[in-house]
Amino acid sequence: MGNALSVKGLRKSFGDRTVLNGVDFEVRAGELVVLLGANGSGKSTALRCVVGLAEADAGEITVHSGRAAMVFQQIHLVRRRNVIDNVCAGGLAGLPLSRSLTPALFPRDLREKAMACLDRVGLADRARDRAASLSGGQQQRVAVARALCQGAEVLLADEPVSALDPAAATQVMELLVELAHRDGLAVAAVLHQPDLARRHADRVIGLLHGEIRLTTPAAELSDVDIDALYAPDRVPA
Known part of the structure; x- marks a missing residue:
């Protein structure tokens, strides 16, 4: 299926702090994409810009059909x-x-x-x-x-399972998968659990310091990839 959401050149700063620095990504209809990255990497801000909860400083956001709606951790x-x-x-x-x-x-x-x-x-x-x-x-x-x-055709979820126990988190993630694969929605979710991304996502986008550092099929997400996103300054033993 074609792209339901396209984001190009997205930039956002808060004062002197650059949160998004030229971010490009897309989500196809029928696909569940997970955004991974440490706190402050820009994941949630990117989704908030898509639905207008934060105003981008620059860039182009296109919802190609229907509308975008968002669910939150709270x-x-x-x-x-x-x-x-x-x-x-x-x-x-x-x-x-x-x-x-x-x-x-x-x-x-x-x-x-x-x-x-x-x-x-x-x-x-x-x-x-x-x-x-x-x-x-x-x-x-x-x-x-x-x-x-x-009437959402693009569903955005900002840490939708972070406050849930493992069984409830799995149920919510399985629902998001069904909405993508069975109902044809484009679903993008911010997670902090790489294991859930591996199990449920079609594709993973990794952000670090406001920039996209990797885009990979979820099944190919490696421990090295995760370390690069969450511990980029750690020196190997």
Whole structure:
């Protein structure tokens, strides 16, 4: 499949600190790409620039079809609301202001779409439960459903499993794989777990000091590659 997201020459600084220095990458429809790198390497900033949460200083960002939506390490559900209301929030941008102020006014077609998105992530049976009653992994799957309710064709995930136990992390990563391979979304995820990248990603992009240092099929990611990204100044024994 063709590119769903293209990023060219992306640059971003915060004051005197350069966070992204001419970054180029693409994500194809039907592909899960993982961005790896140490803290401060620019991974999360790159995704935030794609969705407009950070303004790039230079470069070109193109979402070729549909729209991009993002899920975060901090899941940002309204915990006192029920699950389906949280998912409906993903579709509020298409409503008149008067219909978006309270869940009681959400139209039926939005609720039907939200229910379909919940079914897609395996949580339709929890639609009426309060978000606070769900486990961390379930809450992250609700956040993915909310992104799907936005009509996302490009799904970005910023450390989506860092706060989850291993079993829940695996479930979320398997869902991201399914959304790419079965549903044809372009999925890009920032991770700090190279083993999860090897197991679940199609391709890995490695960043160091704001620059891309490697792009490789996940199955070919080596321990030497990982050391180069996470311990570049370590002197071999």
